[in-house]
């Protein structure tokens with residue numbers, strides 16, 4: 001017998017989401033030094049150590065949310081029922097200007113991390129201000145974050161100029177890179193960042209080998225603005241200034257033309273599809289089947305909770321699958337395996353971490369989610385992929401493991417206190433409504 005740090009035994013289904021979509025029935029997973037060291041039937045007989053019996057559970061890789069603004073939990077539902085331009089300019093940006101600070105971001109991120117862990121998210125990509133506050137929360141809670149300070153050409157809560165935002169990003173890379181924190185650079189969008197700002201951001205991304213995280217082609221307004229300013233569509237514009245390559249993670253991508261989809265594919269740009277935010281802000285529906293057909297990596301993002309308004313990524317996958325079937329009038333589009341891939345292996349590719357996360361494989365980090373399938377609404381269980389995508393919700397997540405450490409057990413989020421989360425939300429609601 002060999003020693004393991006954690007052994008998950010008798011798992012009803014293991015959906016590895018590896019290249020072959022290998023599945024196991026009634027099998028075990030052994031974990032040591034943060035990584036998966038063995039998977040399969042009878043593994044429990046080869047290892048000893050802390051053991052969790054997982055009868056009736058489905059194991060999937062930790063879910064990857066490739067676009068959010070975590071601290072916006074404090075603005076959940078704020079300025080609802082408006083289009084993006086009005087929502088941002090008349091509601092969100094004024095209130096952010098008044099309230100966003102280190103404390104706001106720290107408190108908002110605590111709520112988001114609680115909610116993301118509860119919903120099975122083990123890695124998220126963030127774009128906001130005071131990312132040092134986000135880093136402090138995630139280092140304490142133990143969830144992975146790809147963190148980018150939002151950079152705009154006008155003053156923001158964290159920086160008076162885009163150059164200051166870029167300098168902050170460089171200091172952040174040097175100070176915070178670590179086990180849980182993966183810095184990225186976050187120019188907001190082609191309509192809020194000049195070509196000069198975008199090029200400077202790409203220089204930093206290349207120098208420090210980090211992700212370039214940006215909103216692209218979210219609304220028709222954006223497309224019209226970029227066309228008017230630069231005489232090109234957003235993707236063509238970004239390509240013409242040399243900032244499209246395989247380290248670009250483009251959030252939304254609702255309105256690309258056929259030519260733009262070809263460019264995305266040729267340049268290796270990854271997309272974060274945010275269907276619920278795009279529906280709620282009435283931005284439109286991204287051409288996901290077309291992008292997939294062209295070989296573009298499409299992952300899943302919840303966006304912030306002021307435009308979604310939750311961080312339930314399983315619900316987001318379900319929305320994506322149903323939405324594209326409906327729009328294309330083709331039920332074979334985005335089958336359950338493909339939909340789940342978007343939040344696992346494709347998500348890992350989108351953040352350029354496919355060698356470490358995104359599937360349950362030996363040698364990979366032990367980021368694992370167990371879904372409780374012993375509930376009436378998940379039975380009878382003919383196909384576990386379909387059941388996860390179309391019958392379950394984030395609230396069915398029972399256990400979450402990040403790097404071999406248990407973060408959620410029996411649906412209880414261990415690193416954060418529920419009462420404190422509720423108290424934070426109440427305190428900020430009071431401050432914001434009384435201002």
Ligand SMILES: CSC[C@H]1O[C@@H](n2cnc3c(O)ncnc32)[C@H](O)[C@@H]1O
Nearest residue numbers: 069092127128129150151188215304
């Ligand atoms: C630059 S930090 C993030 C910045 O973006 C704002 N924001 C939130 N959601 C969206 C969205 O869907 N499109 C564009 N910008 C968005 C957020 O409020 C911050 O100001």
Ligand SMILES: [Zn+2]
Nearest residue numbers: 215251303304
């Ligand atoms: Zn966004």
